[in-house]
Amino acid sequence: MPMMTEPATRTPPGQDAVFDRIEQDLAVWRGWLDDWCNRNTGSRHVAGLAAFLPLLESAFAVLPGTMRRLQLEPETVISAEGVAITLPVVEALHVQVRPDARIQIAMTGHYDTVFPQNSTFQTVTSLPPGMVNGPGVADMKGGILVMLEALKAFETHPAASQVGYQILLSPDEEVGSLGSAPILAAIGAQCDLGMTYEPALADGSMAGARKGSGNFSLTIHGLAAHVGRAHGEGRSAIAAAARFVAAIEALNGQREGVTVNTGRIDGGGPNNVVPDLAVVRFNIRAPDEAARNWANEALDAAISRLAGTDGQHHHLHGGWARPPKPRTAGLQRLFDDVAALGATLGLDIRFKDTGGVCEGNNLAASGCPNIDTLGPRGGKIHSSEEFAIMESFPERARLSAAMLVAFATGAIDAKAPRRLNNQDRTPC
Numbered sequence: 001m002p003m004m005t006e007p008a009t010r011t012p013p014g015q016d017a018v019f020d021r022i023e024q025d026l027a028v029w030r031g032w033l034d035d036w037c038n039r040n041t042g043s044r045h046v047a048g049l050a051a052f053l054p055l056l057e058s059a060f061a062v063l064p065g066t067m068r069r070l071q072l073e074p075e076t077v078i079s080a081e082g083v084a085i086t087l088p089v090v091e092a093l094h095v096q097v098r099p100d101a102r103i104q105i106a107m108t109g110h111y112d113t114v115f116p117q118n119s120t121f122q123t124v125t126s127l128p129p130g131m132v133n134g135p136g137v138a139d140m141k142g143g144i145l146v147m148l149e150a151l152k153a154f155e156t157h158p159a160a161s162q163v164g165y166q167i168l169l170s171p172d173e174e175v176g177s178l179g180s181a182p183i184l185a186a187i188g189a190q191c192d193l194g195m196t197y198e199p200a201l202a203d204g205s206m207a208g209a210r211k212g213s214g215n216f217s218l219t220i221h222g223l224a225a226h227v228g229r230a231h232g233e234g235r236s237a238i239a240a241a242a243r244f245v246a247a248i249e250a251l252n253g254q255r256e257g258v259t260v261n262t263g264r265i266d267g268g269g270p271n272n273v274v275p276d277l278a279v280v281r282f283n284i285r286a287p288d289e290a291a292r293n294w295a296n297e298a299l300d301a302a303i304s305r306l307a308g309t310d311g312q313h314h315h316l317h318g319g320w321a322r323p324p325k326p327r328t329a330g331l332q333r334l335f336d337d338v339a340a341l342g343a344t345l346g347l348d349i350r351f352k353d354t355g356g357v358c359e360g361n362n363l364a365a366s367g368c369p370n371i372d373t374l375g376p377r378g379g380k381i382h383s384s385e386e387f388a389i390m391e392s393f394p395e396r397a398r399l400s401a402a403m404l405v406a407f408a409t410g411a412i413d414a415k416a417p418r419r420l421n422n423q424d425r426t427p428c
C-alpha cells in the first residue's frame with residue numbers, strides 16, 4: 001500500500017471538480033476490465049487484435065479531436081531455416097486532440113498482451129482482497145482504461161484548452177514495438193512530455209531510468225559435407241555459432257549494466273552432416289548511450305572474428321528497438337514534479353530504475369521526457385498470476401488527471417524537462 005504523506009497545501013483550481021468526474025465505483029471499473037480482458041489480443045493473434053480495435057474506437061470516441069487508424073511498418077523475423085519472413089500487421093489507433101495547443105503531451109498504451117490465442121489464461125477472475133486476476137488487467141488494458149478515464153475527466157476542466165495530446169494505442173508493444181517505432185519516434189519528437197500506462201508496482205512505485213534493449217539474430221551459413229567422406233571440406237555453422245556465443249556471453253560483467261543473453265540457437269541437422277546453417281538469437285541491454293556504443297563495438301568485433309573462414313558467411317538481423325532511457329536532468333525534474341504532485345494526493349511515489357523496457361524508451365529516444373508506469377498498481381505480469389488492485393484504478397486516474405490539470409494551469413511547467421535536457425546533453 002502507498003504510504004500517506006502530508007496533505008495538500010493548495011489544490012489547483014478546478015481539480016476537485018475534475019476528480020468528481022472520475023468513476024469511483026469499482027464495480028463499474030470491473031465491468032470494463034472484464035469486457036476488455038476476456039478478449040484475447042495476443043501480439044500475434046491478428047484476428048483478435050483486429051476485432052478489439054472497434055472497442056477502443058468506440059471508447060475513445062468520447063474525446064474531442066480526430067481519430068484514425070495507422071498502418072504499421074511490416075515486421076520481419078528470421079525463421080529457424082534462416083529465411084526472413086514478413087509478419088502480418090494490425091493497425092494502431094491514433095487520437096489527436098488540440099494539435100495547436102501550447103503544451104503537447106504524448107499518451108501511449110498497447111492493446112496487445114503476451115498471452116497467445118491458445119493460452120490457457122483467457123478470463124478475468126476475482127482475487128481477494130480487492131484484487132483482480134486476468135490477462136491484461138494490469139499490462140495494460142487496465143492502463144488504457146486509466147488513461148481514458150483521466151482524459152475524460154480532464155476535458156471538463158476550464159484550462160483543458162491549454163493542453164493538446166496525441167494518443168497512440170499500439171498492437172505490438174509486447175513484441176518490441178518494431179512496427180510502431182517510427183510513429184512513437186514522430187510523436188515523441190512533437191511532444192513536450194510523455195505519459196505511458198504500463199502498470200505501477202503493487203506498492204505504488206514507478207519506473208525510473210530504463211536500460212536500452214536490442215534483439216538480434218545472427219544467421220551463419222557454412223558448407224555442408226559428409227562427415228565420413230569429406231569432413232575437411234565442410235565448414236560447420238554450429239561450431240562457428242558456438243565460438244560466437246562464447247564470445248558475446250563473455251561480455252557479461254565487463255561493463256557496468258551491460259548484459260548479453262543468448263536466447264536460442266537454431267540450425268544443424270543429422271549427426272553425419274557438417275551443418276551449414278545456424279541462427280543465434282540474442283538480447284543485449286545497456287543503461288546509456290556510451291554503454292550501448294561499447295556493446296555495439298564488442299558485437300562488431302565478435303562478428304568480425306567469424307569472418308575469414310572460407311565458405312562461411314553471416315547476416316546480422318535486428319537492432320536496438322528500445323534505446324536507453326537514462327535519468328537525464330529533464331527526466332529527474334519530471335519525476336520530482338510528479339512525486340510532489342502525488343504527495344498532495346496522499347501518494348508516496350518513488351521512481352526505481354529498471355532493466356525492463358517499454359514505449360517510454362522510444363519516446364525518450366526522441367527527446368520526450370516521460371513517465372511510463374501510470375497504469376494501475378499490480379504485478380506478476382506476463383504470467384497467469386497477473387493481478388491488478390481495484391482501488392488503484394480511480395487512484396491512478398486521479399494522478400493522471402492531476403498531472404494534466406497541473407500542466408494546463410502552469411502548476412507544473414510542462415516545458416521545463418525538455419528544456420533542461422536540451423541545455424544538458426551530456427548524460428546520454
Ligand SMILES: [Zn+2]
Pocket residue numbers: 110139140173198199358
Ligand atoms: Zn505492457
